[in-house]
Each structure stands twice: as C-alpha cells, then as structure tokens.
Amino acid sequence: MEMTYKKLLLVMAHPDDAEFSAGGLMTLWHKAGHRIKILCLTNGNAGHHTLSRNELAARRLGEARQAADLVGAELEIWPVDDGRLTPSIELREKLIGAIRDFAPNVIVTHRTADYHPDHRAAAQLVKDSAYLLQVPAIAPDHVALSHMPSIVLTYDRFQDPRPFRFDWVINTGLVQDDVIELLSCHASQVFDWLPSLLPDASGPYDTAWLKRFYQRKPAKVAETYRALNPAGVSIEFAEAFEISDYGGPFDPGLYPFV
C-alpha cells in the first residue's frame, strides 16, 4: 500500500529558528513517518561574536545539516546575509517556486510581529507569496498549486499590534530531550553565541545548561495555555501556533500524530 505522506515546510529566517520554535512539531512529524523540509532564507552568518561571516555561514550549514538529519528533513539555505533579508519581489518569486516544488500540506513561519527584522521579512515573504501560489503566470517555471497549503505561525511574546493567538497547541512533553538534541547541533549558537548574550548566565555551557535555558519557553507556553483553558488537559511543555488567514483551511484532525 502506498504511504500518503503529509508534508511540513518550515520557512524560517535563520538556520536554528525551526528547531527553536518547532523542534517538537518536527520530531513528532518525523516519528510518524511524514516528510519535512527546512528552508532557511538567510545563511545565519551574523550570529557570532568572533567568527567571520564566511566562517560562520560554513559552520552553520554543517550544524543545520546535522539537525535536519535527526528529523529526516530536507534542508535548503539561501545565500542571503543574516540581518539583511528583505521581502523583495525577487525573493518572493523564488519562494513561490520553492513552495510549489515541495507542495506542502502545512507551512510554518514566523509572525510579522516577531522581534527580528529577518523574522518579519520571512513572515512577510510567506504572506505575500500565499495567494500567488495558485496564479500560474507568476513564477511560471514552477507549476502552480491546485491546493492551498495551511500556514501556521510560530509562538512569540510580542503584543504589538496583537498578542499571539493559541490556535494550535501541541504537547511536546514526551519529546523535550529530542528537541534539546536538535538544538545541541547548533553549537555555534547555543554554546557560543547565546551565552555571550546572557550577562547573568554561568557555565559550564553544556547540554544540561541548554535544557534549563530552553525549557523555560515550552513551559511558559504550556502555562499560558493552561491559564487560557482552565478546563483543558494539563500539559507541562507545549509548542503553539497561530493559524494564518492567508493559508488554506487548517484542520488539526488531519495531523493526529502531533
């Protein structure tokens, strides 16, 4: 019998954003035997305090490959400098081609309210691409989609212009160690750059430290969700996603494995 794969495409700004915001989702998706592609719109070559842009881009490509392999994901990293992503028409049409070629069921990206200009640009590029995915005259070398993918947006804490909406919340309690393993692949970030930004942090910066640091976020997401839904099930760690109006209808029942 032929397996019907569900396809998840993560369109993120930097080579560790997918793991930080949706590492649990990717793990559960992979464990269920479905397909994943991680598309990073920049090469992440600004996130370090000592390495040059070229050195860092090369190192992060290797780190991202290692993480992608853990969840069986295809990986594509665009040669755009970190910190310089813009929602240009050229990149929009390139993105339309990339989305059409993979033909995902679900696209994950940032919200346009997120803190980093590259995150906002990535979110804007997905938003601007969405309707045009089905318009054949745009990017005509890639066959237009007959079916609009759902688009879901990763959790952030920003309030302006509107706080995050907890539309799709998944329990990541059983895969926290897998997420830490994914994040550990990004050693230049989690063990070098991140501690350098944390004046209060004290080492050693090892996996146990990373676990303490990282788990505050899924714990906070779960706590906020429990407060919003007092009658709901009690979950300790969660990832949350907002459903974008720009994508096709989203039915969580199609993805019972998460």
Ligand SMILES: [Zn+2]
């Ligand atoms: Zn990022």
